[in-house]
Amino acid sequence: MNTAPKVLLVDDEEQVLKANSQWLELSGFSVICCNTAHEAINQLQQGFMGVVISDVKMPGMDGLTLLEQAKQLNGNLPIILITGHGDVSMAVEALQKGAYDFIEKPFDPDRLKERIQRAHEQLELKIKNQQLRQQLAEQSGISAKLLGESKAIQLVREEILSLANFNTPVLIHGETGCGKELVAQCLHEYSQRANKPFVALNCGAIPEALFESELFGHEAGAFSGAQKQRKGKLEHADGGVVFLDEVESMPSHLQVKLLRALQSGEIERLGSNRIINLDIRVISATKVSLKDAGEFRQDLYYRLNVSEINLSPLRERQTDIPLLFTHFADLAAEQYQRPVKTLAPSDIDLLMAYAWPGNIRELRNIATRYILARDKSIIDLIDADNSKEIEEADRILESVLSLSQKLNQYERQLLHKALEKYQGNISQVMAELDLPRRTLNQKMQKYGLNRLDYLEK
Ligand SMILES: Nc1ncnc2c1ncn2[C@@H]1O[C@H](COP(=O)(O)OP(=O)(O)OP(=O)(O)O)[C@@H](O)[C@H]1O
Ligand SMILES: [Mg+2]
Structure with a gap:
């Protein structure tokens, strides 16, 4: 369902603009072209949300001024400047003024593509986390006490x-x-x-x-x-x-x-x-x-x-999980005077997929540990709270394992959790993991998982 990442491309040279934009479109981005920095500002004022890539040397307003103004309009937007080859002082100035990155001419297209992708991921992350915090800030009265936007709550x-x-x-x-x-x-x-x-x-x-x-x-x-x-x-x-x-x-x-x-x-x-x-x-x-x-x-x-x-139970109001987690993590950060942390989209997916047998109290514990344990990832924290079996998997994962062994462990764990969640209902597991029946059967056999073990007792 992801829409194509948006790019605002600014260059005064028509030919360059056209060539770059065609190439970026082919790479899967949705591109808006601007011949001048003023046009770009206009786009930003209309609410453009994506990555800005601008040449520095342009008649009228140059790239650095565009950078300054764009930062004021929307501090979140990542801006990549294209600088002349070897122009170190310009590059330094760009970074100081808050550019996400700069790239020297002539540039390697694949490298630019990679940078845009990364910048875009960072932007999405910022927006998602801001939305969560905004939602929290907007709550008042009983909604600020008993949090959650799910129908159930x-x-x-x-x-x-x-x-x-x-x-x-x-x-x-x-x-x-x-x-x-x-x-x-x-x-x-x-x-x-x-x-x-x-x-x-x-x-x-x-x-x-x-x-x-x-x-x-x-x-x-x-x-x-x-x-x-x-x-x-x-x-x-x-x-x-x-x-x-x-x-x-x-x-x-x-x-x-x-x-x-x-x-x-x-x-x-x-x-x-x-x-x-x-x-x-x-x-x-x-x-x-x-x-x-x-x-x-x-x-x-x-x-x-x-x-x-x-x-x-929390697993039946999954949409509330990111909001509650952010709330408790921010509380812990304040209480223990630690920096607030930003959840990555993959972390949010993990949190939402987990079954939370201890419900909100367990979520609160994990959010607190997430703030206190700097080097622990979400998956480490969730697993630490889990059954013996997952502890065992964790232990094995920590010992020296090849990448494919680690992936197998992880895959087995996902299957196990889905089977548990749907009490052995194969159609629901297929839908959750987006796997065809045959593949699911093969994998369950491979990992010695039997649906009968998961039926409701
Ligand atoms: N919707 C919510 N929004 C914010 N905090 C919540 C929400 N639901 C529960 N909590 C918090 O989660 C923790 C556990 O909630 P609570 O103690 O009310 O659960 P409980 O059902 O009484 O648990 P137990 O069955 O163990 O007695 C508390 O810190 C509570 O403030
Ligand atoms: Mg209670």
Whole structure:
């Protein structure tokens, strides 16, 4: 889908202009010709986006002045100047004024072609990264908190805003690290309870013996070890929100007690008969489907799940990956005082192809390490987080291997990831890797990959 790279060719000699432009067109570039620097400026003012190649010596405005003006109009555009042979001082001046490169007359066409290509890649990279940063800068309100432009995340933001001001319980469902707690915080922040407490309780992390008192509090002497009176989380959350994270881990006898408290709006501390009235909104989160979880009381499930927000895993909102990655990498650069880094298009492809089993938390970790580990490439970082098998491949890759062995390793890894992603669905793998069935079969055989190993269990 790549359109031909654009070149703006500036030369006062008609013959030279024509010859060069024909040759560049044949090499796959889309060329606009200008006889004068003024014409070129005009093109730039109209928004030309590509590589500028200009002769230096021209009547009227010369190439160096064009360079200066072009830099002011659009600092991104790479400009290559054609200088006279041996004119070193001119070449130095050109580079100082921000030329991307200079090339001496008479020039080798292939060399020029190579330079244009490289300049063009650099331009694309700059534009892509600027777009990402601009998108980030333009976000405001909830879009600046819960980032992403995918349809899925847009819907979630709408759901949050429409649910925020009801007091009904919300159940958030999603895989690990995909933003459940952040969604809960947004529900709180955009509600009338925003200036009241948001109390989070991780039901998976509290020892069962302490759970009840964590939730409901206790009076002094209620049980051995209860020396002082203590308020429970529910009481702390009065007027605001209690966030029950990993609610699926709640011990079953407490499920009954919580249900009763939610129905009546009343609690009693352990060791006390005094009834405390509470006004709490309950938001809970779960990684599993509570409806099918045998252990979980269905009456409590219906109580918690008056509204439900489903968060899809990151691999199902791939278009958000570059934006999120840039966001977290920039944050890390600021936090650790490191220079910001520019993602290459091939890095973006790798990030988007990866399945992110740990979702946004994993992406955040990798973006941080990307800033901190100067010499690690994206593929190194992604693999480091991956299964043993890929670690092994990595280790082998690092030992002395021939180029073809390395390519084989890489190819096997891509096939493995695609098979995993599509759970052994051959047609989808063919489409993803753009391979005909026969070739795919041959390659799978070559690498000992069997689709049956990838079927959904
Ligand atoms: N859409 C998003 N935009 C920006 N940051 C996000 C987004 N989604 C998640 N994050 C960030 O990713 C990290 C993980 O999110 P969070 O803790 O909310 O996930 P979780 O689903 O609660 O994870 P777990 O299941 O492990 O409890 C947090 O740092 C959070 O701020
Ligand atoms: Mg969480």
